[in-house]
Amino acid sequence: MTALTLTNVNKSFGNVHVLKDINIEVNEGEFVVFVGPSGCGKSTLLRTIAGLEDVTSGEVCIAGNVVNQTPPSKRGIAMVFQSYALYPHLNVRGNMSLALKQAKESKETIEERVAEASRMLSLGDYLDRFPSELSGGQRQRVAIGRAIVRHPKLFLFDEPLSNLDAALRMNTRLEIANLHEQLGATMVYVTHDQTEAMTLADKIVVLRDGRVEQIGSPMELYNNPANQFVAGFLGSPAMNFLPAALLEDGNPNTLGVRPEDLMLDDAGPLQITSKHVEHLGGDTNVIADCNGHQITVRLFGQHAIRSGQSLQLRIAEGKSYLFDPDGARLS
Amino acid sequence: MSSARSNPINTAAMHGALIIYTLIALFPVFVILINSFKTRKKIFREPLALPDADSFSLVGYQTVMKQGDFFLYFQNSFIVTVGSLTLILLFGAMAAFALSEYRFRGNMLMGLYLALGIMIPIRIGTVAILEMMVSTGLVNTLWALILVYTAQGLPLAVFILSEFMRQVSDDLKNAGRIDGLSEFTIFFKLVLPLVRPALATVAVFNMIPIWNDLWFPLILAPAEETKTLTLGSQVFIGQFVTDWNAVLSALSMAILPVLILYVIFSRQLIRGITSGAVK
Numbered sequence: 001m002t003a004l005t006l007t008n009v010n011k012s013f014g015n016v017h018v019l020k021d022i023n024i025e026v027n028e029g030e031f032v033v034f035v036g037p038s039g040c041g042k043s044t045l046l047r048t049i050a051g052l053e054d055v056t057s058g059e060v061c062i063a064g065n066v067v068n069q070t071p072p073s074k075r076g077i078a079m080v081f082q083s084y085a086l087y088p089h090l091n092v093r094g095n096m097s098l099a100l101k102q103a104k105e106s107k108e109t110i111e112e113r114v115a116e117a118s119r120m121l122s123l124g125d126y127l128d129r130f131p132s133e134l135s136g137g138q139r140q141r142v143a144i145g146r147a148i149v150r151h152p153k154l155f156l157f158d159e160p161l162s163n164l165d166a167a168l169r170m171n172t173r174l175e176i177a178n179l180h181e182q183l184g185a186t187m188v189y190v191t192h193d194q195t196e197a198m199t200l201a202d203k204i205v206v207l208r209d210g211r212v213e214q215i216g217s218p219m220e221l222y223n224n225p226a227n228q229f230v231a232g233f234l235g236s237p238a239m240n241f242l243p244a245a246l247l248e249d250g251n252p253n254t255l256g257v258r259p260e261d262l263m264l265d266d267a268g269p270l271q272i273t274s275k276h277v278e279h280l281g282g283d284t285n286v287i288a289d290c291n292g293h294q295i296t297v298r299l300f301g302q303h304a305i306r307s308g309q310s311l312q313l314r315i316a317e318g319k320s321y322l323f324d325p326d327g328a329r330l331s
Numbered sequence: 332m333s334s335a336r337s338n339p340i341n342t343a344a345m346h347g348a349l350i351i352y353t354l355i356a357l358f359p360v361f362v363i364l365i366n367s368f369k370t371r372k373k374i375f376r377e378p379l380a381l382p383d384a385d386s387f388s389l390v391g392y393q394t395v396m397k398q399g400d401f402f403l404y405f406q407n408s409f410i411v412t413v414g415s416l417t418l419i420l421l422f423g424a425m426a427a428f429a430l431s432e433y434r435f436r437g438n439m440l441m442g443l444y445l446a447l448g449i450m451i452p453i454r455i456g457t458v459a460i461l462e463m464m465v466s467t468g469l470v471n472t473l474w475a476l477i478l479v480y481t482a483q484g485l486p487l488a489v490f491i492l493s494e495f496m497r498q499v500s501d502d503l504k505n506a507g508r509i510d511g512l513s514e515f516t517i518f519f520k521l522v523l524p525l526v527r528p529a530l531a532t533v534a535v536f537n538m539i540p541i542w543n544d545l546w547f548p549l550i551l552a553p554a555e556e557t558k559t560l561t562l563g564s565q566v567f568i569g570q571f572v573t574d575w576n577a578v579l580s581a582l583s584m585a586i587l588p589v590l591i592l593y594v595i596f597s598r599q600l601i602r603g604i605t606s607g608a609v610k
């Protein structure tokens with residue numbers, strides 16, 4: 001069964017057309033991640049799903065029901081915000097139980113659900129504290145707890161980790177992945193961090209300028225990007241783009257090669273001058289100049305390469321992509 | 332900034348400036364207070380001397396208590412000030428919330444229209460207001476004053492509060508909507524507490540002019556039973572003789588309640604600043 005269906009969704013703010021003909025289908029239990037650069041409409045899309053914004057045209061279906069006219073609290077969703085958005089006047093217990101109180105659930109149910117959520121997120125010691133007395137990571141867990149207690153059909157996350165530091169982000173990311181496994185709930189997750197997208201998602205939706213560029217599993221998108229934008233967006237370090245004319249005279253197209261698919265080879269066709277070398281221990285990244293174009297080469301293991309050194313490269317067999325001048329994939 | 336703060340010379344200079352300013356600001360109040368406890372002769376002979384056994388006198392206070400119904404005036408002023416502030420804050424905050432939160436046709440125009448009142452002094456319309464009050468039968472009631480002061484205070488209140496409300500996190504309001512809170516609950520429980528410093532500012536700004544106003548009480552409510560404190564004190568100021576003892580005593584007593592209200596609001600101001608915590 002589909003948990004969420006968006007059909008030809010459009011959204012305008014006045015003259016600004018923010019979402020353009022969005023069609024997405026999310027299956028029950030799936031973890032879907034919306035990625036895209038800043039300002040592409042990810043948050044707006046999530047808010048239209050939540051019902052915080054009305055769609056200008058199109059249809060939003062949650063669990064088979066059209067919910068265009070349903071207020072947010074009746075849509076069976078829960079949302080976690082980037083800024084945590086905890087109620088400052090309520091303690092942790094109050095924050096988590098407010099929605100249930102509004103829905104007139106019985107005292108026992110509320111208590112049971114709060115206990116369950118605080119056990120999952122190890123918030124038991126903090127139930128009587130106020131948001132101002134918690135650390136950033138704890139606040140974000142409370143925000144997630146507030147979503148869990150509602151037993152929603154659909155979880156919506158809007159960049160929940162972007163206010164956390166790197167180590168905490170990684171832990172919380174794992175925690176969210178665990179939650180998804182335990183609860184088996186459908187989750188829609190917005191981020192502009194492609195690592196989060198790749199690690200969490202069952203399915204990634206890549207957005208650009210309010211349009212869906214491609215939908216697919218992380219590996220599908222990585223191995224088989226539909227266009228130059230998707231190819232460049234996923235993967236770190238990003239894919240290199242070079243004029244195909246470097247290898248074949250007069251070819252107007254663009255060649256795309258992932259940094260790890262470039263090999264050192266004295267007989268290789270590409271000549272580069274290294275400009276900067278990053279020694280990461282496991283990998284060595286060489287940022288180099290190739291006929292006036294910057295390219296990144298990712299070499300496995302440790303290599304003694306100096307900056308300014310000239311190197312010859314070849315491209316691994318069958319690992320290059322070709323895009324036409326408009327960015328569409330040719331091969 | 333931290334070095335400027337910890338540098339002892341800077342600190343001394345800063346405190347010196349503040350202390351001098353405080354002294355200048357408090358001096359007239361101090362003079363009024365000490366002179367209200369002195370005999371008439373001593374007021375004129377040595378206006379800056381403290382009251383001593385020889386010059387001490389409560390005659391001013393006695394006159395004030397005897398003449399007119401001073402407590403009634405007091406009560407009237409209090410009712411008018413508190414009533415107007417309540418209405419200004421309530422309606423100002425509601426209008427500000429609507430303007431800052433909802434997108435509707437004419438939002439900008441409405442905001443400009445409401446802000447226009449900041450630039451046009453309400454006293455220009457005194458005649459029209461008086462006619463209106465006469466025809467609605469509100470002359471010589473406290474309601475006349477409360478309504479006029481509310482109208483006078485709203486433009487600035489809406490202007491200041493809507494600026495502050497724009498800064499309240501959208502996420503917080505949206506979280507409330509998803510949790511099923513009504514717009515009223517979101518307004519009263521989530522937004523208002525977060526703009527408490529702004530509310531206190533608006534209250535302080537409006538309180539003093541209302542409490543001290545002579546113009547509208549004189550025109551709209553000069554009857555004995557609706558006189559405000561400022562108007563009531565005028566009986567001691569004559570064209571030829573002024574009962575300075577009484578005037579000074581009345582003024583001293585008039586300062587007190589404003590001081591109390593001010594302390595209450597400034598407490599709120601500080602608490603509002605230190606207890607936000609959205610992020």
Ligand SMILES: Nc1ncnc2c1ncn2[C@@H]1O[C@H](COP(=O)(O)OP(=O)(O)OP(=O)(O)O)[C@@H](O)[C@H]1O
Nearest residue numbers: 013016018036037038039040041042043044045192
């Ligand atoms: N209330 C609004 N009125 C007008 N334009 C808006 C409004 N909200 C968003 N927009 C515009 O819609 C576009 C998409 O905004 P949105 O917040 O969805 O971006 P985003 O993809 O979430 O970006 P980020 O990664 O920075 O959060 C932006 O260009 C923004 O300027």
Ligand SMILES: [Mg+2]
Nearest residue numbers: 042043044159
């Ligand atoms: Mg966003």
